[in-house]
Amino acid sequence: MIAEALRAFVYPGIAYMVALALLLEWLDRKIVARLQNRVGPYYAGPHGLLQPLADLIKLLAKEDVVPLGADRILFTLSPIAAFVVVTVAAAFVPLASTSGLVSAEGDAVAVLALITIYLLLVYTAGAASPSRYSQVGAVRAAHMLLGFEIPLMLSCLGVLASAGSFRLSELAARGSVRVFGLHAVGFAIFLIAAQAELERLPFDIPEAEQEIVSGWLVEYSSWRLALFRLARDIELLLLSGLAVTLFLGGPVGPSPPGAEPLLYPLYFIAKAALIVFLFSLVRASTARIRLDQFVTFCWRYLVPTSFAYFALAVLVA
Amino acid sequence: MGPQHPIHPEATLIKLKVEGEHVVDADIDASFVHRGIEKALEHKTYVQGLFLAERICGICNVAHTTCYTLNVEGLAGIEVPQRALWLRLIVEELARVSSHLLWLGLLAHVVGFESLFMLAFRDREVVLDLMEEIAGGRVTSGYNVIGGVRRDIDAATAYKIKSSLAKLKERVVKYRRLLEEDPIVRARTVGVGYLSPSEAKELLAVGPVARASGIAYDIRVNDPYLVHEEVPFNPVVYDTCDAWGRAMVRVGEILESIGMIVYALDHAPSGEIRARVPPVFRPPPGENVTRVEAPRGELLHYVRSDGSEKPYRYKVRTPTLANLPAAISMLKSRGDRVVHIADVPVIFGSIDPCICCTARVLVVNEKGAAKEFQLDELAAKRWAR
Numbered sequence: 001m002i003a004e005a006l007r008a009f010v011y012p013g014i015a016y017m018v019a020l021a022l023l024l025e026w027l028d029r030k031i032v033a034r035l036q037n038r039v040g041p042y043y044a045g046p047h048g049l050l051q052p053l054a055d056l057i058k059l060l061a062k063e064d065v066v067p068l069g070a071d072r073i074l075f076t077l078s079p080i081a082a083f084v085v086v087t088v089a090a091a092f093v094p095l096a097s098t099s100g101l102v103s104a105e106g107d108a109v110a111v112l113a114l115i116t117i118y119l120l121l122v123y124t125a126g127a128a129s130p131s132r133y134s135q136v137g138a139v140r141a142a143h144m145l146l147g148f149e150i151p152l153m154l155s156c157l158g159v160l161a162s163a164g165s166f167r168l169s170e171l172a173a174r175g176s177v178r179v180f181g182l183h184a185v186g187f188a189i190f191l192i193a194a195q196a197e198l199e200r201l202p203f204d205i206p207e208a209e210q211e212i213v214s215g216w217l218v219e220y221s222s223w224r225l226a227l228f229r230l231a232r233d234i235e236l237l238l239l240s241g242l243a244v245t246l247f248l249g250g251p252v253g254p255s256p257p258g259a260e261p262l263l264y265p266l267y268f269i270a271k272a273a274l275i276v277f278l279f280s281l282v283r284a285s286t287a288r289i290r291l292d293q294f295v296t297f298c299w300r301y302l303v304p305t306s307f308a309y310f311a312l313a314v315l316v317a
Numbered sequence: 318m319g320p321q322h323p324i325h326p327e328a329t330l331i332k333l334k335v336e337g338e339h340v341v342d343a344d345i346d347a348s349f350v351h352r353g354i355e356k357a358l359e360h361k362t363y364v365q366g367l368f369l370a371e372r373i374c375g376i377c378n379v380a381h382t383t384c385y386t387l388n389v390e391g392l393a394g395i396e397v398p399q400r401a402l403w404l405r406l407i408v409e410e411l412a413r414v415s416s417h418l419l420w421l422g423l424l425a426h427v428v429g430f431e432s433l434f435m436l437a438f439r440d441r442e443v444v445l446d447l448m449e450e451i452a453g454g455r456v457t458s459g460y461n462v463i464g465g466v467r468r469d470i471d472a473a474t475a476y477k478i479k480s481s482l483a484k485l486k487e488r489v490v491k492y493r494r495l496l497e498e499d500p501i502v503r504a505r506t507v508g509v510g511y512l513s514p515s516e517a518k519e520l521l522a523v524g525p526v527a528r529a530s531g532i533a534y535d536i537r538v539n540d541p542y543l544v545h546e547e548v549p550f551n552p553v554v555y556d557t558c559d560a561w562g563r564a565m566v567r568v569g570e571i572l573e574s575i576g577m578i579v580y581a582l583d584h585a586p587s588g589e590i591r592a593r594v595p596p597v598f599r600p601p602p603g604e605n606v607t608r609v610e611a612p613r614g615e616l617l618h619y620v621r622s623d624g625s626e627k628p629y630r631y632k633v634r635t636p637t638l639a640n641l642p643a644a645i646s647m648l649k650s651r652g653d654r655v656v657h658i659a660d661v662p663v664i665f666g667s668i669d670p671c672i673c674c675t676a677r678v679l680v681v682n683e684k685g686a687a688k689e690f691q692l693d694e695l696a697a698k699r700w701a702r
Contacts (some may be wrong), residue, residue, distance in 0.1 A: 212658065288429030290504070
């Protein structure tokens, strides 16, 4: 019983997930800062490792404000639901061993569905606040969803179809790397769509600080904002974890027999860090594109390519 | 958007009427910070007024002091040594480089290009350090004084300036290539904020905004005020009429300015740098107008003297004020030229707005109609000095 609880809440459960997510955020911030000739997180912990945690704690200490005219229930439920949804989704992803915290036949489909639900929560979060910036941001998020959702799904389904399994743990256990040949296309599509999902430059259109301040997030403060930020970090872990599982062979790597429980988490972190590094490179070298340009790009290039990729992947399999 | 908004640290209210993501109608309210500098100048002697004029604008402070000193010197008939004019030109162009680099950072910021923003501000440090070397102040330099300049530039400093600027030039050339080639920056700026040449003339756009609409209007060429006839340079003119053209004009001007500074350092005559002027002097009654090409465009100072030691009236027309009507016109969607909400910061940023220098008082009656004052009426309302 205690072992079960420890597994669910400490390792490789929620605490480990949060720690890993914060680590990835630190990595992202540090890499981008160095690329921009800045120092980045520095004071909290060695090399600023604890900065994301310190930021969260600082947010929790802030005054909790619900703006007048906000839909109180949605305003409170959206951050909680967003956090729960991404955490549950991340629980399916094999982070520390070849099996996720929970695992079932068809869990890959469940993860994809949860990702879509998270995006709907972004919309409700924006629509629940009375600010005009939030409204514009929420509508922008919904518009973007129409563009990148299909490519994201199809790029995952292509891999799943060619592997012949809808169970993430099974894919991870096989440990086969799929970034060459046909799957290079799927990998590229997944990375592009994942950045749109994470609202990172050049696709941070729903937040666009210089245009609509923080978009759908603008009215959130204190623990609500902290939950959204944490959900964003776990989402980064979730999507880089999905990329690792689907395309980079999961946490599997060369290991002397018996050392897997020690080495596999490290392999996973290294592979996820590689994905985050790619994301950081993109973030540091691009400007933000406009909503109409993004939707055009998706429907003109990304969606047809992803359909072609999916069809070929099914045919080859 | 505004008066508090991340795109602009100064209080500006951009009123937008939108349909979805499209801007239908727009207006700009820039009168949140009125500092009454023109009035304050009437209560200072001419020498004291210089320090106030310098603080009209932080970034174009050199343009303001150049304009103020030339204006007062013209009014009082003070002869300025030749070398001082050359030194003023060097510092003015250095300030232009600094201002345009800051603007490049602003452009990067409004299109969401964090890295370019950081790099542009890093490179601006080079110029600020040089400014400190020359004048003692990094931003507000306090270099120009009535009758000349405060400090000379010696050979060692000149060498340092040249070597630093050579490095800066390489980087700016890199940024120009980036503006020309980067697909996302181009997608965000090309065709955005269209201002046709005829409209630019009609709305009296000045500076880089006019020059990006194909109008070769540069006070340094049209009405040289320092030693611009003797320093070779080419005004940068683009005819793309959009935000991208304005960016290219400014980056081109950085390179031209660097060339001018190096040329002026090599060719400045030696001699006195300052004519001695008494701290309190009384220019003869009369008036004088001076125009200067500030980094943001044509800057105009007007002074009227009644023979006392203080100006009777001092009037400043900053370039941003001249460019605001053009900005409002650019913000409105017309025909198939749709303005998106995402374009608003780019358009507003493309005129290089500097609002605190621009704020004006509008006197309205109870029905809301604006009242105009003539100089005589203002004089009648003047309290005893």
